[in-house]
Amino acid sequence: MLDVCLLGTGGMMPLPYRFLTSLAVRYNGSTILIDCGEGTQIALRKKGWSPKPIDYICFTHFHADHISGLPGMLLNMGNAEKTDPVYLIGPKGLTQVVNSLRIIAPELPFPVYCMEIEGHDQEFTLGDLTIRAFRVHHNVVCYGYSLTLKRQGKFDIAAAEALGLEKRYWNRLQKGETIELDGKTYTPDMVLGPARQGLHLTYTTDTRPTQSIIDNASEADLFICEGMYGETDAKEKAKEHKHMTFQEAALLAKKANAKELWLTHYSPSLVKAEEFMPGVRSIFPNAHAGKDGKSRTLKFTEETD
């Protein structure tokens, strides 16, 4: 399962009632953060999640509202006695930006590794979880991220019995281990059914609508997408600033056949996102205006058979 929290929903600048857009995802004891603007550490604390297990921070791009909170967050992780490494993922130039910002956070009790994204798409694998960066279209190089959690097939008792393998080895096989025994090799695929449906979360901000978003958010359980402007007549402004309207985000969700859409990254001038939602839902019914702290636990679908 993936524990998801939209820590903030603002664009450009943090406001007294709205933190900057950032997503935290908890999986298997690790926290993955996407973007870290000024105040994200406050939003995380408000949610009650510790900074210590943050093992990955993915950056969409280097505009200040998406990375200005990094030095404070790193220091905060240090104060929480983190000692294991943190991996930062972002566009080319990440190392230089991070090193430059770390002039005020030079000493940390854990190593910081920067991984710069090569090309238009790149995948980073963390066990069963894959973080996939995909290029979107902003006025600087910018990436969206998909997090997908694989789910293996059901354990096939009949197949295991047919192998003649003692029961005490079953659990190791199910957990992915290959067993060598009496000159024979037993592999997990021998006792597992076809892979079942996993979990799929897609997050993108600071972009015009792109085919890459539709492709990457295809069938997503949750699609979190920027909506800088609520007004239907703001499309020209959105084009100029390389952002999206709520309606454009809804159309992407529809084309991607996502299961649910959360909007985020509102313009500072946008006060009540909710008032634009009826129009948005006429395009994509399961659309929701993101709010700071909006959370969801994404779980595997229960098997019915």
Next chain:
Amino acid sequence: MLDVCLLGTGGMMPLPYRFLTSLAVRYNGSTILIDCGEGTQIALRKKGWSPKPIDYICFTHFHADHISGLPGMLLNMGNAEKTDPVYLIGPKGLTQVVNSLRIIAPELPFPVYCMEIEGHDQEFTLGDLTIRAFRVHHNVVCYGYSLTLKRQGKFDIAAAEALGLEKRYWNRLQKGETIELDGKTYTPDMVLGPARQGLHLTYTTDTRPTQSIIDNASEADLFICEGMYGETDAKEKAKEHKHMTFQEAALLAKKANAKELWLTHYSPSLVKAEEFMPGVRSIFPNAHAGKDGKSRTLKFTEETD
């Protein structure tokens, strides 16, 4: 007069209920900021003060909690259409730190000038206002700041009449202009009494008690001083981390014969500053626990004669 607002009162890290310590002072259309940690721009907006008139930002030192909000604040000032320069004042190395942090705020519609403090004390004059930086004692180079506003003497009507100068020149003389007329030179001191008591504000954080603080806060109308720890038995911890207890701050206020003391820069673990105040007031009666947004307008004393 000086409009003073303690924007935040926290040390180390911003909290959901406490911004990082920063002071804003409005004088004659300009705003002077002392320190700018992560979230200071939110605190300023919460107070309802615009970032546009910020003309000076003074930094006590370069620990992240005192400067991490700089890139966001500069961008915010730019969004507010500031075009006139901002002057940054701070310890040696300021230019390098600012340039490094500006990797995420490279383009601004106004010039940024860095002024590095030379030696143990330095004064910066802005018309009638003097900003005086004075060295304090932290684990890195750190300065306190005194803001003093001069007040000229009363206009002496009898003296002006005795000069035989036409009344229409009086106002210009009173405002500090020298008048050349019919071969004679009239200077302001000819019509002004002795300088009257001005205003004096002293601000210091991140330091052990020092003689320089007592000297610079001498007779201050308002003395804003760090108090990292409220507990009377925290002195050893305060010594170790080069901070102060509330009681040590109160003793400084007493020795300086300041008129009023506000405490600030609380440890994240300190929740209720108020509960320590009875003990603090037994040392210095006019002591107050600072709170985010605590404000005061310092005015010239009314003349009684």
